[in-house]
Amino acid sequence: MDKAMISCECAGQLIEKKQEMKLSLADRMKLKFHLMMCSICRTFEKQSKLLGEWLEQQSEFPSRKALDKLKQKIKEQLDDE
Amino acid sequence: MSEIQFKQWVDDYTEYLLAWALMKISDRGTAEDLVQDTFLAAYRSKDNFKGEASPKTWLVSILKNKIADHYRSAQRKKVQYESSGQMTENEAAFFDKKGHWxxxxxxxxWEEQDKLEENEGFQKVLSLCISGLSTKMAAVIRLKFFEQQDGEDICKELEISSSNYWQLAHRAKLHLRACLEKNWFKVQKG
Structure with missing residues (x-):
């Protein structure tokens, strides 16, 4: 039982990995088994996915507008040279 | 090189330089200032640019010096920066020795909330949480989520192993999760 059960820390890394790529069969089984047994990690998985979505939506960062403003500022400064 | 040509560089390379600066510097304002200084310095010495390297490479080399200068001169800031980096790097004990929470x-x-991505207050807290990450974690988050690069490319760019990459991504999420819980979800609950 102990050998089949990976730690929460290890499960967390697999949760992260799974959102980017396909896990190996062995890793999938280990994670699945862990999540079956561990409600804390189930909550973490949900939140980890949410975090990923929020972070991706920040991908406009720096925003087009902020970027244009910076370009304008630099050009104005060059004019003063 | 004409002024018009040089201004074209500002249009072409500002975004790249800013992204580059943000990998090394978590403070947005400072990063913008350094990009601005970079263009100014490049403009002043534009006659030195012989076209042997690409403009991009040349500008990045100037930016690198600006970043190094920034950390050298702002000794006080540097200490702050490093200590805040350490605080997060110092493995807040998310797990015990056996790897249990x-x-x-x-x-x-978390209480479900609609349209958090459009909620200005939430976005501010999220940005704040991101800026509290260690340099390496912040770099991973930027490349992985903002620029949506492949893990493999990120490892090359940051010179880290793939297991290190997963570990950093995971730890960054742990920090962000804890930070949001403390500074947003608990506050919302009152």
Whole structure:
């Protein structure tokens, strides 16, 4: 039982990995088994996915507008040279 | 090189330089200032640019010096920066020795909230949480989520192993999760 059960820390890394790529069969089984047994990690998985979505939506960062403003500022400064 | 040509560089390379600066510097304002200084310095010495390297490479080399200068000159800032980096790097004890969650960091259920991505207050807290990450974690988050690069490319760019990459991504999420819980979800609950 102990050998089949990976730690929460290890499960967390697999949760992260799974959102980017396909896990190996062995890793999938280990994670699945862990999540079956561990409600804390189930909550973490949900939140980890949410975090990923929020972070991706920040991908406009720096925003087009902020970027244009910076370009304008630099050009104005060059004019003063 | 004409002024018009040089201004074209500003249009072409500002975004790249800013992204580059943000990998090394978590403070947005400072990063913008350094990009601005970079263009100014490049403009002043534009006659030195012989076209042997690409403009991009040349500008990045100037930016690198600006960043190094920034850390050298702002000694006081540097100390602050490093210590805040250490605080987060210093493995807040999310897990015990056996890798089980430490009770203090048990993820608790978050109350469902609509359209958080459009909520200005939430976005501010999220940015703040991101800026509190260690340099390496912030770099991973930027490349992985903002620029949506492949893990493999990120490893090359940051010169880290793939297991290190997963570990950093995971730890960054742990920090962000804890930070949001403390500074947003608990506050919302009142």
């Amino acid at each position: 430490s009770p203090a960091f048990y993820p608790t259920e």
